[in-house]
Amino acid sequence: MVGKESFSVRSFRVVTGVMLITWLVLPLIPLAIWSFAKGWFFPDLLPKRWSMQAWDYALSDTSGVLDSLWLTIGISLTATVLSILVGIPAGRALGMYKFKGKELVELMILAPTIVPGIAVVLGIHSVFISMGLNNTVSGVILVHLIPTLPYMILVMSGIFANYDPSFEDQARSLGASPLKTFWYVTLPAIMPGIIVGGLFAFLVSWSQYILTLLIGGGRVVTLPLLLFNFATSGRNDITGAIGMIYILPGIIILLLTAKHLSGRSGAVGGFGQI
Protein backbone atom coordinates (compact mmCIF):
# COMPACT_ATOMS: atom_id res chain seq x y z
CA MET A 1 0.00 0.00 0.00
CA VAL A 2 3.00 2.31 0.20
CA GLY A 3 2.84 5.13 -2.33
CA LYS A 4 -0.27 3.73 -3.97
CA GLU A 5 -3.88 4.39 -3.23
CA SER A 6 -6.29 1.54 -3.34
CA PHE A 7 -9.07 1.54 -5.87
CA SER A 8 -11.70 2.30 -3.24
CA VAL A 9 -9.85 5.38 -1.97
CA ARG A 10 -9.45 6.70 -5.49
CA SER A 11 -13.05 6.10 -6.47
CA PHE A 12 -14.23 7.69 -3.21
CA ARG A 13 -12.24 10.79 -4.12
CA VAL A 14 -13.79 10.91 -7.59
CA VAL A 15 -17.31 10.42 -6.24
CA THR A 16 -16.97 13.18 -3.62
CA GLY A 17 -15.50 15.47 -6.25
CA VAL A 18 -18.40 14.89 -8.60
CA MET A 19 -20.92 15.35 -5.80
CA LEU A 20 -19.33 18.62 -4.69
CA ILE A 21 -19.46 19.98 -8.22
CA THR A 22 -23.04 18.78 -8.64
CA TRP A 23 -24.21 20.49 -5.49
CA LEU A 24 -22.19 23.66 -5.64
CA VAL A 25 -21.72 24.48 -9.30
CA LEU A 26 -24.57 22.90 -11.27
CA PRO A 27 -27.35 24.95 -9.59
CA LEU A 28 -25.59 28.07 -10.79
CA ILE A 29 -25.56 27.05 -14.44
CA PRO A 30 -29.29 27.59 -15.15
CA LEU A 31 -28.94 30.98 -13.47
CA ALA A 32 -26.15 31.91 -15.85
CA ILE A 33 -28.07 30.62 -18.87
CA TRP A 34 -31.20 32.48 -17.83
CA SER A 35 -29.32 35.75 -17.71
CA PHE A 36 -28.54 35.45 -21.42
CA ALA A 37 -31.88 33.96 -22.51
CA LYS A 38 -34.80 35.57 -24.24
CA GLY A 39 -37.46 33.13 -23.25
CA TRP A 40 -36.53 29.60 -22.18
CA PHE A 41 -39.40 27.17 -22.09
CA PHE A 42 -39.92 23.53 -21.27
CA PRO A 43 -38.91 21.11 -22.80
CA ASP A 44 -36.04 23.01 -24.46
CA LEU A 45 -32.64 22.02 -23.14
CA LEU A 46 -31.26 25.46 -24.02
CA PRO A 47 -33.00 28.74 -24.82
CA LYS A 48 -34.02 29.18 -28.46
CA ARG A 49 -32.99 32.82 -28.53
CA TRP A 50 -30.14 34.56 -26.72
CA SER A 51 -30.02 38.16 -25.64
CA MET A 52 -28.06 40.64 -23.51
CA GLN A 53 -31.30 42.38 -22.55
CA ALA A 54 -31.25 41.26 -18.91
CA TRP A 55 -27.66 42.37 -18.45
CA ASP A 56 -28.33 45.70 -20.14
CA TYR A 57 -31.18 46.27 -17.76
CA ALA A 58 -29.36 45.07 -14.69
CA LEU A 59 -26.39 47.34 -15.38
CA SER A 60 -28.54 50.34 -16.31
CA ASP A 61 -29.20 53.24 -13.94
CA THR A 62 -32.93 52.64 -13.83
CA SER A 63 -32.78 49.15 -12.33
CA GLY A 64 -30.90 50.31 -9.22
CA VAL A 65 -28.79 47.15 -9.24
CA LEU A 66 -25.48 48.98 -9.22
CA ASP A 67 -26.60 51.34 -6.44
CA SER A 68 -27.70 48.33 -4.48
CA LEU A 69 -24.41 46.56 -5.19
CA TRP A 70 -22.34 49.44 -3.81
CA LEU A 71 -24.65 49.75 -0.81
CA THR A 72 -24.37 46.03 -0.07
CA ILE A 73 -20.59 46.13 -0.41
CA GLY A 74 -20.48 49.12 1.93
CA ILE A 75 -22.72 47.50 4.53
CA SER A 76 -20.90 44.16 4.43
CA LEU A 77 -17.42 45.73 4.54
CA THR A 78 -18.39 47.93 7.49
CA ALA A 79 -19.97 45.00 9.31
CA THR A 80 -16.81 42.98 8.63
CA VAL A 81 -14.49 45.69 9.94
CA LEU A 82 -16.63 46.13 13.05
CA SER A 83 -16.68 42.35 13.56
CA ILE A 84 -12.88 42.28 13.35
CA LEU A 85 -12.58 45.14 15.82
CA VAL A 86 -14.85 43.36 18.31
CA GLY A 87 -13.62 39.87 17.46
CA ILE A 88 -9.92 40.43 18.23
CA PRO A 89 -10.29 41.47 21.89
CA ALA A 90 -13.22 39.10 22.47
CA GLY A 91 -11.37 36.18 20.90
CA ARG A 92 -8.28 37.03 22.94
CA ALA A 93 -10.26 37.02 26.18
CA LEU A 94 -11.99 33.75 25.39
CA GLY A 95 -8.96 32.03 23.89
CA MET A 96 -6.32 33.03 26.42
CA TYR A 97 -7.90 33.67 29.80
CA LYS A 98 -9.98 31.82 32.31
CA PHE A 99 -12.58 33.88 34.11
CA LYS A 100 -15.84 33.50 35.97
CA GLY A 101 -18.87 33.03 33.75
CA LYS A 102 -16.76 32.26 30.67
CA GLU A 103 -19.08 29.40 29.64
CA LEU A 104 -22.08 31.70 29.85
CA VAL A 105 -20.36 34.32 27.71
CA GLU A 106 -19.45 31.68 25.14
CA LEU A 107 -23.03 30.46 25.06
CA MET A 108 -24.34 33.99 24.60
CA ILE A 109 -21.95 34.58 21.72
CA LEU A 110 -22.94 31.31 20.09
CA ALA A 111 -26.66 31.89 20.63
CA PRO A 112 -27.29 33.83 17.40
CA THR A 113 -26.11 30.85 15.39
CA ILE A 114 -28.64 28.63 17.18
CA VAL A 115 -31.63 30.96 17.66
CA PRO A 116 -33.21 31.99 14.32
CA GLY A 117 -32.78 35.66 13.52
CA ILE A 118 -36.48 36.18 13.04
CA ALA A 119 -37.08 35.27 16.69
CA VAL A 120 -34.95 38.11 18.00
CA VAL A 121 -35.30 40.67 15.27
CA LEU A 122 -38.83 41.70 16.27
CA GLY A 123 -37.58 42.67 19.72
CA ILE A 124 -34.63 44.49 18.23
CA HIS A 125 -37.00 46.20 15.86
CA SER A 126 -38.91 47.89 18.66
CA VAL A 127 -35.69 48.84 20.46
CA PHE A 128 -34.27 50.30 17.24
CA ILE A 129 -37.42 52.32 16.66
CA SER A 130 -36.99 53.99 20.02
CA MET A 131 -33.35 54.70 19.16
CA GLY A 132 -34.15 56.01 15.70
CA LEU A 133 -32.05 53.34 14.06
CA ASN A 134 -34.89 51.86 12.04
CA ASN A 135 -34.82 52.27 8.26
CA THR A 136 -31.21 53.44 8.42
CA VAL A 137 -28.04 51.96 6.97
CA SER A 138 -26.34 52.16 10.40
CA GLY A 139 -29.21 50.18 11.90
CA VAL A 140 -28.80 47.50 9.26
CA ILE A 141 -25.03 47.33 9.80
CA LEU A 142 -25.57 47.04 13.54
CA VAL A 143 -28.09 44.25 13.24
CA HIS A 144 -25.82 42.38 10.81
CA LEU A 145 -23.29 42.11 13.64
CA ILE A 146 -25.59 39.67 15.42
CA PRO A 147 -24.96 36.82 12.96
CA THR A 148 -21.41 37.86 11.92
CA LEU A 149 -19.84 38.20 15.38
CA PRO A 150 -20.14 34.56 16.48
CA TYR A 151 -18.07 33.40 13.51
CA MET A 152 -15.48 36.09 13.96
CA ILE A 153 -15.12 35.52 17.70
CA LEU A 154 -14.96 31.75 17.37
CA VAL A 155 -12.22 31.89 14.76
CA MET A 156 -10.26 34.44 16.79
CA SER A 157 -10.57 32.51 20.05
CA GLY A 158 -9.20 29.47 18.23
CA ILE A 159 -6.27 31.55 17.02
CA PHE A 160 -5.58 33.00 20.46
CA ALA A 161 -5.80 29.60 22.13
CA ASN A 162 -2.63 28.68 20.20
CA TYR A 163 -0.98 32.06 20.63
CA ASP A 164 2.01 32.70 22.84
CA PRO A 165 1.73 36.16 24.45
CA SER A 166 5.40 36.00 25.48
CA PHE A 167 6.20 37.33 22.01
CA GLU A 168 4.54 40.57 23.10
CA ASP A 169 6.64 40.69 26.26
CA GLN A 170 9.71 40.14 24.12
CA ALA A 171 8.76 42.99 21.79
CA ARG A 172 8.07 45.36 24.71
CA SER A 173 11.38 44.43 26.26
CA LEU A 174 13.13 45.26 22.97
CA GLY A 175 11.63 48.74 23.05
CA ALA A 176 8.30 48.48 21.23
CA SER A 177 5.34 50.51 22.48
CA PRO A 178 2.06 48.61 23.03
CA LEU A 179 0.76 49.89 19.68
CA LYS A 180 3.88 48.88 17.77
CA THR A 181 3.88 45.53 19.55
CA PHE A 182 0.37 44.92 18.27
CA TRP A 183 1.27 46.04 14.76
CA TYR A 184 4.56 44.17 14.34
CA VAL A 185 4.05 41.12 16.52
CA THR A 186 0.42 40.37 17.37
CA LEU A 187 -1.18 41.29 14.05
CA PRO A 188 1.01 39.09 11.81
CA ALA A 189 0.43 36.17 14.16
CA ILE A 190 -3.35 36.47 14.12
CA MET A 191 -3.68 37.53 10.48
CA PRO A 192 -4.85 34.12 9.20
CA GLY A 193 -7.70 34.26 11.71
CA ILE A 194 -8.62 37.79 10.74
CA ILE A 195 -8.74 36.79 7.08
CA VAL A 196 -10.83 33.67 7.62
CA GLY A 197 -13.10 35.24 10.24
CA GLY A 198 -13.48 38.37 8.13
CA LEU A 199 -14.36 36.25 5.13
CA PHE A 200 -17.10 34.53 7.08
CA ALA A 201 -18.35 37.80 8.49
CA PHE A 202 -18.46 39.40 5.05
CA LEU A 203 -20.34 36.53 3.45
CA VAL A 204 -22.78 36.19 6.35
CA SER A 205 -23.56 39.90 6.14
CA TRP A 206 -23.68 39.74 2.32
CA SER A 207 -26.40 37.11 2.40
CA GLN A 208 -28.60 38.63 5.13
CA TYR A 209 -32.21 38.92 4.05
CA ILE A 210 -34.64 38.88 6.98
CA LEU A 211 -32.62 41.18 9.24
CA THR A 212 -32.10 43.72 6.45
CA LEU A 213 -35.74 43.57 5.42
CA LEU A 214 -37.11 44.18 8.92
CA ILE A 215 -34.61 46.71 10.24
CA GLY A 216 -34.10 48.43 6.89
CA GLY A 217 -37.86 48.64 6.53
CA GLY A 218 -37.64 48.49 2.74
CA ARG A 219 -35.61 51.68 2.61
CA VAL A 220 -32.25 49.95 2.71
CA VAL A 221 -32.38 47.78 -0.40
CA THR A 222 -29.43 45.44 -0.45
CA LEU A 223 -28.74 43.03 -3.27
CA PRO A 224 -30.53 40.01 -1.73
CA LEU A 225 -33.67 42.13 -1.27
CA LEU A 226 -33.53 43.32 -4.86
CA LEU A 227 -32.86 39.80 -6.06
CA PHE A 228 -35.85 38.50 -4.14
CA ASN A 229 -38.08 41.20 -5.65
CA PHE A 230 -37.19 40.14 -9.18
CA ALA A 231 -37.36 36.44 -8.36
CA THR A 232 -40.92 36.79 -7.10
CA SER A 233 -41.91 38.98 -10.04
CA GLY A 234 -41.14 36.17 -12.48
CA ARG A 235 -38.38 37.91 -14.45
CA ASN A 236 -36.06 34.92 -14.53
CA ASP A 237 -33.62 36.55 -16.93
CA ILE A 238 -33.06 39.60 -14.75
CA THR A 239 -32.99 37.42 -11.65
CA GLY A 240 -30.29 35.40 -13.34
CA ALA A 241 -28.21 38.47 -14.13
CA ILE A 242 -28.51 39.92 -10.63
CA GLY A 243 -27.85 36.48 -9.22
CA MET A 244 -24.57 36.31 -11.11
CA ILE A 245 -23.56 39.70 -9.77
CA TYR A 246 -24.64 38.61 -6.30
CA ILE A 247 -22.45 35.50 -6.15
CA LEU A 248 -19.41 37.23 -7.66
CA PRO A 249 -17.84 38.69 -4.46
CA GLY A 250 -18.12 35.40 -2.66
CA ILE A 251 -16.29 33.62 -5.46
CA ILE A 252 -13.60 36.32 -5.71
CA ILE A 253 -12.97 36.32 -1.96
CA LEU A 254 -12.91 32.57 -1.86
CA LEU A 255 -10.33 32.36 -4.63
CA LEU A 256 -8.14 35.04 -3.03
CA THR A 257 -8.16 33.46 0.41
CA ALA A 258 -8.39 29.79 -0.43
CA LYS A 259 -4.97 29.02 0.99
CA HIS A 260 -5.95 30.41 4.39
CA LEU A 261 -8.97 28.14 4.48
CA SER A 262 -6.92 24.98 4.26
CA GLY A 263 -6.49 23.15 7.54
CA ARG A 264 -2.77 23.87 7.66
CA SER A 265 -3.09 27.46 8.78
CA GLY A 266 -5.08 26.39 11.81
CA ALA A 267 -7.29 29.43 11.41
CA VAL A 268 -10.43 27.35 11.32
CA GLY A 269 -9.40 25.61 14.54
CA GLY A 270 -11.98 27.62 16.45
CA PHE A 271 -14.71 25.43 15.14
CA GLY A 272 -13.32 22.58 17.13
CA GLN A 273 -14.77 24.36 20.14
CA ILE A 274 -18.36 24.49 19.00
Add this chain to the structure above:
Amino acid sequence: MTHVSIKELSKTYPGSSEPALDRLSLEIPTGELTALLGPSGCGKTTTMKMIAGLLDPSSGDVLFDDRSVLDDKPEHRGVVMVFQNYLLFPYMSVADNVGFGLKMRKVPKPEIDRRVGEMLELVKLPDLGNRRPSALSGGQQQRVALARALIVQPNVLLLDEPLSNLDAHLRFEMRDLIRGLQQKMGITTIFVTHDQEEAVVLADKVALILDGQLKQYEDADVFYKRPVDEATARFFGGQNFIPGSSNGSVFESALGRLVLPEGAISGAGKLTVRPENIRINGLDKGENSLKAVVSERLFLGTQTRLRLLVGEEKIDAIANPNEVENLSVGDAVNITLPPSSLWVLPT
Protein backbone atom coordinates in the same frame (compact mmCIF):
# COMPACT_ATOMS: atom_id res chain seq x y z
CA MET B 1 26.89 50.74 33.41
CA THR B 2 23.94 50.28 35.69
CA HIS B 3 23.85 49.23 39.29
CA VAL B 4 20.70 47.22 39.96
CA SER B 5 19.15 47.16 43.44
CA ILE B 6 16.24 44.97 44.33
CA LYS B 7 14.58 45.96 47.59
CA GLU B 8 12.20 43.68 49.49
CA LEU B 9 10.63 42.61 46.20
CA SER B 10 7.54 40.41 46.63
CA LYS B 11 5.01 38.99 44.23
CA THR B 12 1.81 37.19 45.04
CA TYR B 13 -0.20 36.17 42.00
CA PRO B 14 -3.94 36.82 42.13
CA GLY B 15 -5.82 33.80 43.43
CA SER B 16 -2.75 32.40 45.18
CA SER B 17 -2.15 32.53 48.91
CA GLU B 18 1.57 31.72 48.78
CA PRO B 19 3.86 34.44 47.47
CA ALA B 20 5.80 33.44 44.36
CA LEU B 21 8.58 35.66 45.61
CA ASP B 22 9.02 36.76 49.22
CA ARG B 23 10.90 39.97 50.03
CA LEU B 24 13.92 39.44 47.83
CA SER B 25 16.72 41.97 48.24
CA LEU B 26 19.80 41.95 46.02
CA GLU B 27 22.50 44.40 45.02
CA ILE B 28 23.92 43.71 41.58
CA PRO B 29 27.05 45.77 40.95
CA THR B 30 27.65 47.54 37.64
CA GLY B 31 28.87 45.28 34.88
CA GLU B 32 28.66 42.04 36.84
CA LEU B 33 27.20 38.76 35.73
CA THR B 34 24.90 37.42 38.41
CA ALA B 35 23.00 34.15 38.48
CA LEU B 36 19.62 33.74 40.14
CA LEU B 37 19.68 30.07 40.97
CA GLY B 38 16.80 27.98 42.25
CA PRO B 39 14.56 25.04 41.47
CA SER B 40 11.66 25.37 39.05
CA GLY B 41 8.87 27.55 40.39
CA CYS B 42 10.96 29.34 43.00
CA GLY B 43 10.22 32.82 41.64
CA LYS B 44 13.27 33.35 39.43
CA THR B 45 11.46 34.16 36.22
CA THR B 46 8.96 36.23 38.20
CA THR B 47 11.88 38.32 39.49
CA MET B 48 13.25 38.77 35.97
CA LYS B 49 9.92 39.91 34.62
CA MET B 50 9.58 42.44 37.44
CA ILE B 51 13.03 43.83 36.69
CA ALA B 52 12.11 44.01 32.99
CA GLY B 53 8.83 45.74 33.81
CA LEU B 54 6.72 42.98 32.30
CA LEU B 55 5.13 42.23 35.67
CA ASP B 56 4.19 44.56 38.51
CA PRO B 57 5.51 43.60 41.95
CA SER B 58 3.06 43.27 44.85
CA SER B 59 5.47 45.23 47.01
CA GLY B 60 9.09 46.29 47.09
CA ASP B 61 11.16 48.28 44.66
CA VAL B 62 13.57 47.93 41.76
CA LEU B 63 16.22 50.64 41.41
CA PHE B 64 18.69 51.31 38.63
CA ASP B 65 21.54 53.51 39.88
CA ASP B 66 19.44 54.40 42.95
CA ARG B 67 16.43 55.50 40.91
CA SER B 68 13.18 53.54 41.15
CA VAL B 69 12.14 52.25 37.74
CA LEU B 70 8.78 50.80 38.77
CA ASP B 71 6.91 53.55 36.95
CA ASP B 72 8.97 53.15 33.77
CA LYS B 73 7.32 51.17 30.99
CA PRO B 74 9.25 48.10 29.83
CA GLU B 75 10.21 49.76 26.55
CA HIS B 76 11.82 52.68 28.42
CA ARG B 77 13.76 50.79 31.07
CA GLY B 78 16.84 49.98 29.04
CA VAL B 79 16.41 46.34 30.03
CA VAL B 80 16.24 43.57 27.51
CA MET B 81 15.09 40.11 28.46
CA VAL B 82 16.08 37.04 26.45
CA PHE B 83 13.53 34.31 27.03
CA GLN B 84 14.31 30.65 27.46
CA ASN B 85 12.63 29.66 24.19
CA TYR B 86 14.29 32.56 22.31
CA LEU B 87 10.96 33.88 20.92
CA LEU B 88 12.35 34.91 17.56
CA PHE B 89 9.55 36.55 15.59
CA PRO B 90 8.61 33.88 13.04
CA TYR B 91 7.33 36.33 10.41
CA MET B 92 10.62 38.19 10.13
CA SER B 93 14.00 37.25 8.73
CA VAL B 94 16.93 36.79 11.07
CA ALA B 95 18.22 40.26 10.14
CA ASP B 96 14.82 41.86 10.82
CA ASN B 97 14.68 40.07 14.15
CA VAL B 98 18.10 41.39 15.16
CA GLY B 99 17.25 44.88 13.91
CA PHE B 100 13.83 44.97 15.62
CA GLY B 101 14.97 46.95 18.66
CA LEU B 102 16.71 49.56 16.51
CA LYS B 103 13.67 49.90 14.27
CA MET B 104 11.54 50.57 17.35
CA ARG B 105 14.02 53.28 18.31
CA LYS B 106 13.59 54.83 14.85
CA VAL B 107 17.21 54.32 13.85
CA PRO B 108 17.64 55.02 10.09
CA LYS B 109 17.52 51.94 7.87
CA PRO B 110 21.15 52.08 6.56
CA GLU B 111 22.47 52.26 10.10
CA ILE B 112 20.26 49.36 11.17
CA ASP B 113 21.62 47.27 8.29
CA ARG B 114 25.19 48.12 9.21
CA ARG B 115 24.78 47.35 12.91
CA VAL B 116 22.83 44.14 12.25
CA GLY B 117 25.72 43.00 10.05
CA GLU B 118 28.22 43.78 12.79
CA MET B 119 26.13 42.07 15.42
CA LEU B 120 25.67 38.90 13.36
CA GLU B 121 29.43 38.91 12.84
CA LEU B 122 29.89 39.15 16.60
CA VAL B 123 27.70 36.12 17.29
CA LYS B 124 29.39 34.28 14.42
CA LEU B 125 26.35 34.04 12.13
CA PRO B 126 27.37 36.49 9.39
CA ASP B 127 25.64 34.74 6.48
CA LEU B 128 22.27 33.89 7.97
CA GLY B 129 20.59 37.30 7.86
CA ASN B 130 18.12 36.38 5.14
CA ARG B 131 17.00 33.11 6.67
CA ARG B 132 13.80 32.55 8.58
CA PRO B 133 14.28 31.76 12.29
CA SER B 134 12.60 28.38 11.79
CA ALA B 135 15.45 27.39 9.44
CA LEU B 136 18.02 27.74 12.24
CA SER B 137 19.24 25.21 14.78
CA GLY B 138 18.63 25.74 18.49
CA GLY B 139 22.13 27.06 19.09
CA GLN B 140 21.85 29.49 16.18
CA GLN B 141 18.45 30.71 17.38
CA GLN B 142 19.95 31.31 20.79
CA ARG B 143 22.71 33.43 19.27
CA VAL B 144 20.23 35.40 17.19
CA ALA B 145 18.19 36.06 20.35
CA LEU B 146 21.34 37.26 22.08
CA ALA B 147 22.30 39.46 19.13
CA ARG B 148 18.79 40.95 19.05
CA ALA B 149 19.13 41.86 22.73
CA LEU B 150 22.68 43.20 22.64
CA ILE B 151 22.22 45.36 19.55
CA VAL B 152 20.17 47.92 21.51
CA GLN B 153 23.03 48.18 24.01
CA PRO B 154 20.84 47.70 27.05
CA ASN B 155 21.88 48.89 30.49
CA VAL B 156 20.74 45.59 31.95
CA LEU B 157 20.55 42.25 30.18
CA LEU B 158 18.30 39.51 31.54
CA LEU B 159 18.78 35.92 30.38
CA ASP B 160 16.26 33.20 31.18
CA GLU B 161 17.98 29.79 31.36
CA PRO B 162 20.45 30.73 28.63
CA LEU B 163 22.21 27.39 28.38
CA SER B 164 19.55 24.87 29.34
CA ASN B 165 18.22 24.16 25.83
CA LEU B 166 21.66 23.51 24.38
CA ASP B 167 23.72 20.39 23.87
CA ALA B 168 26.74 19.87 26.09
CA HIS B 169 29.30 20.98 23.50
CA LEU B 170 27.27 24.05 22.55
CA ARG B 171 26.93 25.07 26.19
CA PHE B 172 30.61 25.85 26.57
CA GLU B 173 30.72 27.68 23.27
CA MET B 174 27.68 29.73 24.28
CA ARG B 175 29.03 30.32 27.75
CA ASP B 176 32.25 31.76 26.32
CA LEU B 177 30.25 33.88 23.89
CA ILE B 178 27.95 35.28 26.58
CA ARG B 179 30.80 35.97 29.01
CA GLY B 180 32.96 37.45 26.29
CA LEU B 181 30.31 39.83 24.97
CA GLN B 182 29.09 40.73 28.43
CA GLN B 183 32.55 41.73 29.59
CA LYS B 184 33.38 43.52 26.37
CA MET B 185 30.22 45.61 26.53
CA GLY B 186 30.18 45.88 30.32
CA ILE B 187 26.46 45.18 30.57
CA THR B 188 25.06 44.38 34.00
CA THR B 189 23.66 40.92 33.40
CA ILE B 190 21.32 38.76 35.41
CA PHE B 191 20.42 35.27 34.39
CA VAL B 192 18.20 32.67 35.96
CA THR B 193 18.82 28.97 35.99
CA HIS B 194 17.84 25.86 37.91
CA ASP B 195 21.19 24.25 37.16
CA GLN B 196 23.91 24.94 39.74
CA GLU B 197 26.58 23.94 37.25
CA GLU B 198 25.32 26.51 34.74
CA ALA B 199 25.29 29.15 37.47
CA VAL B 200 28.80 28.41 38.62
CA VAL B 201 30.20 28.19 35.11
CA LEU B 202 28.77 31.49 33.91
CA ALA B 203 28.32 33.85 36.84
CA ASP B 204 30.53 36.13 38.92
CA LYS B 205 28.13 35.83 41.81
CA VAL B 206 25.26 33.47 42.51
CA ALA B 207 22.03 34.24 44.36
CA LEU B 208 20.35 31.07 45.54
CA ILE B 209 16.58 31.33 45.91
CA LEU B 210 14.71 28.54 47.63
CA ASP B 211 10.95 28.70 48.35
CA GLY B 212 10.73 32.28 47.12
CA GLN B 213 13.41 33.52 49.51
CA LEU B 214 17.02 34.46 49.05
CA LYS B 215 19.21 31.90 50.80
CA GLN B 216 22.69 33.07 49.98
CA TYR B 217 24.30 35.57 47.65
CA GLU B 218 28.02 35.09 47.18
CA ASP B 219 30.80 34.18 44.80
CA ALA B 220 30.15 30.78 43.30
CA ASP B 221 32.86 28.88 45.19
CA VAL B 222 31.49 29.93 48.57
CA PHE B 223 28.42 27.74 48.02
CA TYR B 224 30.71 24.72 47.98
CA LYS B 225 32.92 25.74 50.88
CA ARG B 226 30.68 27.62 53.24
CA PRO B 227 26.96 27.07 52.52
CA VAL B 228 24.58 28.85 54.90
CA ASP B 229 22.39 25.86 55.67
CA GLU B 230 21.65 22.26 54.84
CA ALA B 231 19.17 23.06 52.02
CA THR B 232 21.77 25.25 50.32
CA ALA B 233 24.46 22.63 50.72
CA ARG B 234 22.19 19.93 49.33
CA PHE B 235 21.26 22.10 46.33
CA PHE B 236 24.95 22.24 45.44
CA GLY B 237 25.38 18.51 45.72
CA GLY B 238 26.48 18.47 49.36
CA GLN B 239 26.17 15.26 51.36
CA ASN B 240 27.16 14.07 54.84
CA PHE B 241 25.34 16.02 57.51
CA ILE B 242 26.48 14.85 60.92
CA PRO B 243 24.77 16.28 64.01
CA GLY B 244 26.89 17.39 66.97
CA SER B 245 28.15 20.52 68.59
CA SER B 246 30.86 23.01 67.88
CA ASN B 247 32.88 25.34 70.07
CA GLY B 248 34.15 27.32 67.10
CA SER B 249 37.31 25.33 66.58
CA VAL B 250 36.42 21.71 67.36
CA PHE B 251 33.32 19.72 66.44
CA GLU B 252 32.19 16.89 68.71
CA SER B 253 29.99 14.20 67.27
CA ALA B 254 29.66 10.47 66.71
CA LEU B 255 32.82 10.81 64.60
CA GLY B 256 34.78 12.05 67.60
CA ARG B 257 36.58 15.38 67.82
CA LEU B 258 37.31 17.07 64.53
CA VAL B 259 39.28 20.25 64.02
CA LEU B 260 37.33 22.98 62.23
CA PRO B 261 38.52 25.75 59.92
CA GLU B 262 38.45 29.36 61.04
CA GLY B 263 35.12 31.11 61.03
CA ALA B 264 32.98 28.11 61.94
CA ILE B 265 29.97 28.82 64.12
CA SER B 266 29.65 27.64 67.71
CA GLY B 267 26.83 25.70 69.30
CA ALA B 268 24.72 22.79 68.18
CA GLY B 269 24.88 22.18 64.48
CA LYS B 270 25.56 19.80 61.66
CA LEU B 271 28.98 19.07 60.27
CA THR B 272 29.16 18.81 56.52
CA VAL B 273 31.94 17.62 54.28
CA ARG B 274 31.64 17.28 50.51
CA PRO B 275 32.15 13.70 49.33
CA GLU B 276 34.91 14.66 46.88
CA ASN B 277 36.97 16.27 49.67
CA ILE B 278 37.35 13.12 51.76
CA ARG B 279 40.80 11.56 51.43
CA ILE B 280 40.92 7.81 51.54
CA ASN B 281 43.99 5.89 52.75
CA GLY B 282 46.00 9.08 52.59
CA LEU B 283 49.46 9.16 54.10
CA ASP B 284 48.78 12.08 56.43
CA LYS B 285 47.43 10.56 59.58
CA GLY B 286 47.56 13.87 61.41
CA GLU B 287 44.49 15.97 61.97
CA ASN B 288 40.99 14.57 61.53
CA SER B 289 41.99 11.03 60.61
CA LEU B 290 39.35 8.38 61.18
CA LYS B 291 39.05 4.64 60.84
CA ALA B 292 36.25 3.50 58.59
CA VAL B 293 34.85 0.40 56.94
CA VAL B 294 33.71 0.29 53.31
CA SER B 295 30.04 -0.71 53.27
CA GLU B 296 29.12 -0.04 49.64
CA ARG B 297 30.91 0.91 46.44
CA LEU B 298 29.54 2.11 43.15
CA PHE B 299 31.64 2.55 40.03
CA LEU B 300 30.45 5.52 37.95
CA GLY B 301 33.06 5.58 35.19
CA THR B 302 35.11 8.67 35.98
CA GLN B 303 34.57 8.34 39.71
CA THR B 304 33.81 5.77 42.34
CA ARG B 305 31.29 6.42 45.09
CA LEU B 306 32.00 4.81 48.43
CA ARG B 307 29.77 4.55 51.45
CA LEU B 308 31.87 4.34 54.58
CA LEU B 309 30.92 3.48 58.13
CA VAL B 310 32.64 5.32 60.96
CA GLY B 311 31.20 3.50 63.95
CA GLU B 312 27.47 3.80 63.30
CA GLU B 313 27.76 6.97 61.20
CA LYS B 314 27.50 6.72 57.41
CA ILE B 315 29.75 8.91 55.28
CA ASP B 316 29.61 9.19 51.50
CA ALA B 317 32.81 9.76 49.59
CA ILE B 318 33.79 10.15 45.96
CA ALA B 319 37.20 8.97 44.87
CA ASN B 320 39.32 8.58 41.78
CA PRO B 321 38.65 4.99 40.55
CA ASN B 322 42.39 4.24 40.28
CA GLU B 323 43.05 5.14 43.88
CA VAL B 324 40.39 2.85 45.33
CA GLU B 325 40.77 0.01 42.86
CA ASN B 326 41.88 -2.45 45.50
CA LEU B 327 39.18 -1.59 48.03
CA SER B 328 36.23 -3.91 48.37
CA VAL B 329 33.24 -4.01 50.67
CA GLY B 330 34.22 -4.87 54.25
CA ASP B 331 37.75 -3.46 54.04
CA ALA B 332 38.98 -1.16 56.77
CA VAL B 333 40.40 2.18 55.59
CA ASN B 334 41.86 5.35 57.00
CA ILE B 335 40.05 8.45 55.95
CA THR B 336 41.03 12.06 56.45
CA LEU B 337 38.66 15.00 56.61
CA PRO B 338 40.93 18.02 56.06
CA PRO B 339 39.83 20.86 58.37
CA SER B 340 39.52 23.25 55.40
CA SER B 341 36.91 20.96 53.85
CA LEU B 342 34.65 20.97 56.93
CA TRP B 343 31.85 23.40 57.64
CA VAL B 344 29.26 23.66 60.39
CA LEU B 345 25.66 24.41 59.50
CA PRO B 346 23.08 25.69 61.97
CA THR B 347 20.30 23.24 62.75
